[in-house]
Amino acid sequence: MLTTTLCAALSAGGLGIAVMTAYRRRFLAAARIAAVSLVPVGLALAGLVTLGRKIGTATAHWAADLVFKPTVWMGFGVLAVAALLYGVTRLISARVPEGGGAAGRGPAAVRGGPEAPAIAADRPAASGRRSRGADGGLSEFADVEEILKRRGI
Incomplete structure (x- = not known):
């Protein structure tokens, strides 16, 4: 009032x-x-x-x-612990490759099937392979071809 x-x-x-x-x-x-x-x-x-x-x-x-x-x-x-836990899980999920299967090899590895070419193309090239600059970017296809030959396809 x-x-x-x-x-x-x-x-x-x-x-x-x-x-x-x-x-x-x-x-x-x-x-x-x-x-x-x-x-x-x-x-x-x-x-x-x-x-x-x-x-x-x-x-x-x-x-x-x-x-x-x-x-x-x-x-x-x-609240601080919750925020810290959320932040840590975000950092870890940024480091884990897409798919999140067994040993980071993707869902195909869990099922026992052939490995997906997209996941193999994301891996760094092993020593002894050709670099991308030398063959104009065709090394990705060579990697895929090598995987398919190993799997008998």
């Missing part, structure tokens, strides 16, 4: 200043002052002033609990 009265008084004062500004023929400035002066009464009528008070009170209680309750610190510790 007191909050609504205070907001109404602020709006009335602002509207009075807007009327005096309009009297001096500064209508644009007067309209702006009137718009700003209607904000407190609008906030009070919409209930946002009491909402702000409740949020402020809740924040103050939480801050007091933060200082005086060890369970709040434990909560922050749990």
Whole structure:
């Protein structure tokens, strides 16, 4: 009740200043002052002033609990562990090749089937093989051909 009265008084004062500004023929400035002066009464009528008070009170209680309750610190510790665990799993998943099968060889290795050429092409070339620059990028096809010959295809 007191909050609504205070907001109404602020709006009335602002509207009075807007009327005096309009009297001096500064209508644009007067309209702006009137718009700003209607904000407190609008906030009070919409209930946002009491909402702000409740949020402020809740924040103050939480801050007091933060200082005086060890369970709040434990909560922050749990959140830190969760964030760390999530970050570590993201880093590890970035290093594991696509497919994630047994020994990093892809799902075909788990089933016992032939290895996929795309996975073989992602592996670094073994020593003794030709480099890509020497044959114009055809070494990928040579790798695939070699795998197919090994599998009897």
